[in-house]
Amino acid sequence: MPLTRDFRETVRARAERDPLFREALLREAVQDLLVGDAAGGRAAMREAINATIGFEALAERMNKSPKSLMRMFGRNGNPTAENLLGVIAILQAETGVHLTVRAVADAA
Template sequence: MALTRNFKHTVIERVERDPAFAKALLDEAATLFLNGEAETARLILRDLVNATLGFEQLAQATHKPSKSLHRMLSPQGNPSMDNLAAIFSAVRQRLGVGFEVHAVQAHA
């Protein structure tokens, strides 16, 4: 019989013991959004919210209803840029990190 673990619990436990992992998830979510992979980015961001702030605390930080935030970060979610910026800001503050953008030049 194979042993299985709930993925959400695995992510939460890893984030709690490994701050670098949490930062890497945030970086990956931002990179995916900027590269046009919004659905995957929302799912990673949702898992990160669950592992750090939780949706109730995120609702307080963003002044948005928790249910709305859940919908925004669902696979079919469509958060506005303002809401997305508020979510990233709240998670970034919780993790105590900033963003630094590095441009890559396209070759003609």
């Protein structure tokens, strides 16, 4: 089910005023991708983009068309590693959230 404009605006307003919420959006997107949930990661990344920089500004920064970026992070999207990492880098700079990766041993 597509998100309504009111819902997107509510999420964006919260992201603007709550740095922990911005961090959680980006962290969730990257975590989903790292555990192999490509569909969930793309959806969470789309939410993070909409809540922070927006597709228009992101497209301008990446020198890509907004529609191309929307397709990349859509239901059947398949962003290249270069595009995905570029988006993550821009979102980190835009939100002030800087993610790091650390190895965690299995509990088993």
